[in-house]
Amino acid sequence: MTTVDIPVGSRLVDDGTRFRVHRATMTDTGVYSGELAKIFARSWLYVGHESEVREPGDYVRRPVGGRPVFMVRGRKSGEVNVFHNTCSHRGAVVCRRDQGNTKVFQCFYHAWSFDTEGNLVGMPGREAYDEPRFAELGLAPVAKVESYRGFVFCCFDPAAVPLTEYLAGAREYLDLVVDGADGEVEIIKGTQQYGMAANWKLLVENSVDGYHAASTHDTYFKYLVSLGTDLSVGVSGVTKALGNGHAVLEYEAPWGRPIAKWEPLFGEEAKPEIEGLRAGLAQKYGEERAHRIADLNRNLLIYPNLVINDIMAVTVRTFMPAGPDATDITAWELAPRDELPQVRQRRLDSFLTFLGPGGFATPDDIEALESCQQGFTSGGIEWNDVSRGMNRDPQATDEEQMRAFWRRWRADMDAEVTR
């Protein structure tokens, strides 16, 4: 057995012909705590979508990077604010519902009140302070908050590069999703919050893995066949690194796309309407871009833990490790805003065939990833092999997109944290 002298915590071998990842990266608690400090505390992380807080005072509460935060549209500024969910007095959580609309967030412990811009606006018995420093005792905004085309991100590191720079080549793919929807998208009500007993990076790999589709998801493809779907098109396309650890798998596949690719699931009666949507895209963007928007699928990874899969529907999926072998997953469905009810119905239906914890594919992915995690504990083999396609221009069933993730992961894990 070879011993490779490389820093602990970032054990990869990348020698130009083979790419190997040490399995300790998936099982070690030291690696996990390193990730919290070096990746989740320093990367731009997805918070939510602006459509979730459309009106002034609308808020949603959720953990981001393992920390409870909430996002609220300010009543004065109209801006989307993201605050740490803790009272400036003695720490209690101030936003105590998952969503709603409010004028103030009042901490129930001692009744300090904060407005939707985070300002402290009231406390009982202020005469007990010589000088209550209202201006210094507001809620703490997360260090950096920016959005790109409606997707709101935050970063706990004040020294982070601007979001658009961070997103690098991933912007083009977010643009394709939003442009296909005529420029306005929204998150559909209803959140799938599921979990798995496996390392989070296994889900990163799986979310952009074209190689596993045919073997793991046999029952899904059988279902498509039972509907009359033509499978001869197969899964073909390319994988690409997009910079900063982001990556995409862009490909043709047999299933339909509610944005503008018909399939038998949608019914004959939907054909003219979908052809109309397709023609509209061609008129607006030209045939080439319309083809990309309508016909091609995109599994997009935005480093470290956001996946936007624009496939038989569009899912926005984020996940967070709860330990080296446990991951909390949250998935939403994204759709063009104000879509016709019958189109929306088709989209909802299409999503559930494959996606989510009750779909015909996602549970088998979870099984595969948990199975990997169990396999790691068996020992005997130290390294995963992620070399597929290193000898050619990476195709849809290759692993270049995973290597892009892992290279950035290693760079982050090897970095000294000075803050």
Add this chain to the structure above:
Amino acid sequence: MTITRAEVEDFLYHEADLLDEWRLDEWLTLYTDDAHYAIPCNDDPGGDPARDLMLIDDNRFRMGARVERLNSRKAHREYPHSNTRHMITNVRLGAWDGDELPVRASFVVWRFRGGRAADYVGQYFYRLLYRDGALRIRDKRVVLDMTALRPAYDVAIVL
């Protein structure tokens, strides 16, 4: 039509038996051809499948496909199958609505597999028919009480 609570309970216990014994083809025969089986998301118990994202929203065709999938050896999450136990209690009959009898019941479903246990807790909302001398299910809606599905991982089994 007089259907007693005991008759409805017997019928629901029968469904639970079929599910726990993985006799899914027989389970399907309890449902009408226009049946529907749905589970809203944990954060949207009133979820409308025409507007909202659900966890499951099956028409009868997809229920059949789900059974076919679970019967195969390639539904990896459920091969081998979990041991399940569907516990049904607090059965309440509503007033007949045309030919439909609304029934709600509380449930706990236990799922055991590979040394792990998961439990699902919630309410069933049924719409039953009495046809050709037997009760049939036209609609089953499963509303989960858990605030997130996470502790139970997924809903690869039939609840």
